[in-house]
Amino acid sequence: MAPTVPPALDRPHFIGIGGAGMSGIAKILAQRGAQVAGSDAKDSDTAAALRALGATVHIGHAAEHLATDATSVVVSSAIRADNPELTAAQARAVPVVHRADALAALMSGLRAIAVAGTHGKTTTTSMLAVSLTGLGLDPSYAIGGDLDAPGSNARHGTGEIFVAEADESDRSFQKYDPEVAIVLNVELDHHANYASLEEIYESFEAFVAKIRPGGTLVVGEHPGARELAARVSGREDLSIVRVGEDDDADLRIVKIAPKGMTSEVTVLVEDQEYVFTVSVPGRHYAHNACAALAAGIALGIAPGRLAHALSSYTGVKRRLQLKGTANGVQVIDSYAHHPSEMTADLGALRGAVGPGPRILVVFQPHLFSRTQELGTEMGHALALADASVVLDIYPAREDPVPGVTSALIIDAATAKGADVTAEHDRHAIPDLIAGMTKPGDLVLTMGAGDVTDLGPWILRRLES
Structure with missing residues (x-):
């Protein structure tokens, strides 16, 4: 029907x-x-x-x-x-x-896959949407980012599968009742809504409790995801599939071989090895792809077919997205705004380009509450770059908090010996970056706010 x-x-x-x-x-x-x-x-x-x-x-x-x-x-x-x-x-x-109730209504009657976790939801959901579409299954999907064009974050398909990004930030993901759920990782974030990591775990447990009887929970290798799996392991009508590089993983990642801005991944599924390409660099993206593979297998899709289809994934906007190259300088955009994401993306780029090119970051902190709680860790992450420019905090839905500014991040980065510059005027960024770069460098605009708009501005300035 x-x-x-x-x-x-x-x-x-x-x-x-x-x-x-x-x-x-x-x-x-x-x-x-x-x-x-x-x-x-x-x-x-x-x-x-x-x-x-x-x-x-x-x-x-x-x-x-x-x-x-x-x-x-x-x-x-x-x-x-x-x-x-x-x-x-x-x-x-x-x-x-509430939008979560609306999305739950759209998923009703379909074989739903809900993708959750503190990081990686959009990428993993996108990987599933692209690969299932490539297999001719015509899924419906709702993603927190565009695949390749404005408005491509969602589609109504004629197939029986619905893939949805499940947002834990306001506990709204507890409204879904998927057949398969993915939990990539569990960390403390969204400090305006959660007072402790224990509250985060309780929220994820409530999400898992809504998985349909006989359904499957796919968990990543992150310690928080494994802790969640241990907490819900007593549920007899739930299959738990562990994905990772550990020997005890149910879907084991045998090898991740960097190939420039891609990775070649070898996985072991029931004593059979499969090799496929992930078109974005970094170990975390390879893990996301393998979680997507496990979810598809749980729905009965042959692993070889799905692994091949995953190779057709070409990325999602703002997830290490190449915006262009000008005068020998690459400009890449990243949505990373949590220290773990920042560290992972900077590590992925360093692994992809090698030790030679400099990585310069334009970072815009997102939310006063997140900066207040994690500003030090953000600064430590920026120390992985060769140089950084830090903008003022993007407030989104929040009001300012006295004493909470980008200086918290800059001070932490400087204490680590990092080269960090404060800039309050985003319109000054193109000229500032043009004065810092030389051919062969890589510029990374990073953050969940409107820092993404700066990529084209920087490219035009570099071309002038």
Whole structure:
């Protein structure tokens, strides 16, 4: 039976429709025939992609944007209580639906794979979406980043599989009931919502508890993921598949061979070796691909077919994405904003390019709460680069915290002997980088905010 649109989502209005998670749900609903509308703070390529599907997208937030026949208002946890469209919906008794509930409704009746973890969710979900599509299975998917074009973060497919990125930041992933779940790693993050690592574990345990009876949990080699597996091992109707390089792994990674900006991966599945290529460098991306392989096998897909299909994955935006080369300088973009991610991406690039080229980082911290808790560790990660420029904190949904600035990161990096420069004006970055670079260098724009916009600016300046 083909998936349908729930009545409450027949004419939905999305507040913040241009966001990575919200736009994906809106796109799938539009492809299923819903009359989608919404608003966002600014226009974007994503908004244009939604309009191309027939959605109505308003720029700015105002009560009059909410249509009189709207059947629901879809929100994320980032939407403030005083948003005029939200207050208008409440005044008119229009149902308010959290985006996680909307996504859960879209997955209903399908064989769902939910990809969770503190890091690597978007990449692993993308790998599954691309490889399953390549196998002709026509999956539906909702990803927290674009594959290769604006709006490509989601798709309604005709197949029986739905692949979804499962966000732990606000506990909303506890609303899903997948057949297969992946947990890549578990670390303390999202400090505005979690007071301790124990709270994080409890949240992930609640997520795992929702896996359908007879389903599968795939866990990575990260100590936090293995700890989670130990905590839920008593559930008899759940299969646990451990992925990693350890001898006791159920899907064992035998070898990861760097090949420039790619890796060749050899895995052992039930005494049979399979070799495939991962098109992005770094051990962590190879592990992500193997977790995707394990999830597909759990759904009954032949490992050889899926391993071959995984080789067709060419990357996702903002995950070590090459933005271009100018005057012999490569500019690459990274979404990394947690110290573990920063360390992994910098290590991957150093392994890919070797000891010769210099790696210069333009880093924009994301969130005051994260910087307050992890600023020292961020500084230590930046010490792996040859030189860094640190911008002011990107606040996103948060208000400033007294005493919490980028100086926390800069001081920690400097204490490690790193070459770090503070820059408060992002518009000054292209000239600053042009003065720092020489042919053969690599520039990495890094962070979860609008630092990604700087890549094209830097390239144009280098070309001038």
